[in-house]
Amino acid sequence: MLNISTTMNPNPAAKPDPQKELGFGRSFTDHMFLMDYTRGRGWHDARIVPFANLSLSPATMVFHYAQAMFEGMKAYRAPDGRTLLFRPHMNARRMKDTCGRLCIPEIPEDDFVQAVSELVRLEKDWVPEREGCSLYIRPFVIATDSVLGVAASKTYLFCIILSPSGSYYAGGLNPVSIWIEEGYVRAVRGGIGFTKAGGNYACSLAAQERAHAAGCAQVLWLDGVERRYIEEVGAMNIFFLLDGRLATPSLDCGSILAGVTRDSVLQLCREWGIPAEERRISIDELVDGSKSGKLTEAFGAGTAAVISPVGEMRYQGQSLRVGDGGIGPLSQRLFRGLTDIQFGRAPDPRGWTLAV
Numbered sequence: 001m002l003n004i005s006t007t008m009n010p011n012p013a014a015k016p017d018p019q020k021e022l023g024f025g026r027s028f029t030d031h032m033f034l035m036d037y038t039r040g041r042g043w044h045d046a047r048i049v050p051f052a053n054l055s056l057s058p059a060t061m062v063f064h065y066a067q068a069m070f071e072g073m074k075a076y077r078a079p080d081g082r083t084l085l086f087r088p089h090m091n092a093r094r095m096k097d098t099c100g101r102l103c104i105p106e107i108p109e110d111d112f113v114q115a116v117s118e119l120v121r122l123e124k125d126w127v128p129e130r131e132g133c134s135l136y137i138r139p140f141v142i143a144t145d146s147v148l149g150v151a152a153s154k155t156y157l158f159c160i161i162l163s164p165s166g167s168y169y170a171g172g173l174n175p176v177s178i179w180i181e182e183g184y185v186r187a188v189r190g191g192i193g194f195t196k197a198g199g200n201y202a203c204s205l206a207a208q209e210r211a212h213a214a215g216c217a218q219v220l221w222l223d224g225v226e227r228r229y230i231e232e233v234g235a236m237n238i239f240f241l242l243d244g245r246l247a248t249p250s251l252d253c254g255s256i257l258a259g260v261t262r263d264s265v266l267q268l269c270r271e272w273g274i275p276a277e278e279r280r281i282s283i284d285e286l287v288d289g290s291k292s293g294k295l296t297e298a299f300g301a302g303t304a305a306v307i308s309p310v311g312e313m314r315y316q317g318q319s320l321r322v323g324d325g326g327i328g329p330l331s332q333r334l335f336r337g338l339t340d341i342q343f344g345r346a347p348d349p350r351g352w353t354l355a356v
C-alpha cells in the first residue's frame with residue numbers, strides 16, 4: 001500500500017466544453033501523480049500534486065539514452081455515474097515486464113493500480129459523459145540521473161497524467177487503409193518490441209510518414225528478419241477473419257506488444273464460439289485471402305480505438321481489399337461488446353472493470 005499525500009491545485013481549470021470535440025491528448029487535468037526512486041531507498045514520496053512542468057537538468061539520462069516507458073489506459077463514465085477502469089492489473093503487469101527489460105526498477109502491481117485509482121478518483125469530474133468519450137490515463141517512468149555515461153540510471157520518476165479524450169469515431173466506426181511496410185522494421189527477436197518503450201515509437205515515425213503520404217491511416221509491420229510475417233499495427237494489435245476463423249499473430253517472438261484489447265478480443269470470441277487462433281500469419285496468406293475472398297474482415301485492436309476495421313491494405317504497390325471494404329459483422333459485434341463492458345452498460349461477469 002502506498003501512502004499518497006495530496007496537494008490540491010489552488011487554481012483548478014475549467015472543464016472542457018461538453019459540446020466541443022475533445023480530440024486526443026491535448027489538455028490535462030488539474031493534478032498529477034509523482035513518485036521518486038532512489039537506488040538503496042526504493043520508490044518513495046508518492047504524491048498527488050498540481051499539474052505542472054517538470055524541471056530537469058539538460059544532462060538528464062532520459063533525454064540522451066531513452067530509458068523511458070509508458071502505459072496507456074482509460075477511465076470510463078458508466079450510466080449510473082460510476083467511474084470504471086478496464087482490466088488495470090493487465091497494464092500493471094505489462095508495465096512490470098517493460099520495466100524489467102529496460103533495467104527500470106519495477107513498481108509493484110498493486111501500487112500501480114492504487115496510484116491510478118486514487119488520481120482518477122480525485123479527478124473523476126474530468127471523465128467526460130459524452131458518448132464514446134473517456135479520460136485517457138498516461139502513466140510513465142523516466143530515468144533522471146544527470147550523468148552522461150551510458151548505464152542504468154540510479155534514480156527515476158514515475159508520473160501519471162490524465163487527459164480528457166474525445167470519441168475516436170466522431171462519425172461512427174470507419175474502415176481505414178493500412179500501409180504494409182516493406183523497408184523499415186519495428187522490432188526484432190530479443191529486442192524491445194513487447195515493451196511500451198518510448199524508443200519503439202521514435203523508430204516507427206519514418207514508416208508512419210510514408211503511410212500518411214500514401215493516404216493510409218496506419219502502418220502494418222512485418223517481422224524484422226524475413227519481412228514475411230505479420231506483426232502489428234502502429235499502436236494496435238491486428239486480427240484477420242480468414243475463412244470464418246479469427247487469427248492474430250502469436251506473442252512468442254517477443255516482438256509484439258501484448259495488448260489488453262487483444263486479450264479481451266480473444267476471450268470474447270472464444271466465449272462466443274468463434275475459433276480464435278494465435279499463430280504465424282504470412283503476408284502471402286493475406287494476399288491469397290484477399291484475392292480468393294476468404295479474407296472477410298481485418299481490424300486493429302487497442303485502447304484508443306477499441307476496434308478499428310481495415311478496409312484495404314497497401315502492399316508492393318497493390319491494393320488488397322478486405323471483404324467488401326466496409327465494416328464486418330464481427331468487428332461491429334466486438335466493438336459493441338467491448339465498449340458496453342468498458343462503459344458499464346453490460347453486465348461484467350468476468351470482473352474486467354474496477355470502479356474507483
Ligand SMILES: *Cc1c(COP(=O)(O)O)cnc(C)c1O
Pocket residue numbers: 072196232233234235236237257258259260261262301302303304
Ligand atoms: C499500446 C499498444 C497496443 C495495444 O495495447 P492495448 O493494451 O490494447 O491498448 C498494441 N501495439 C502497440 C505497439 C502498442 O503500443
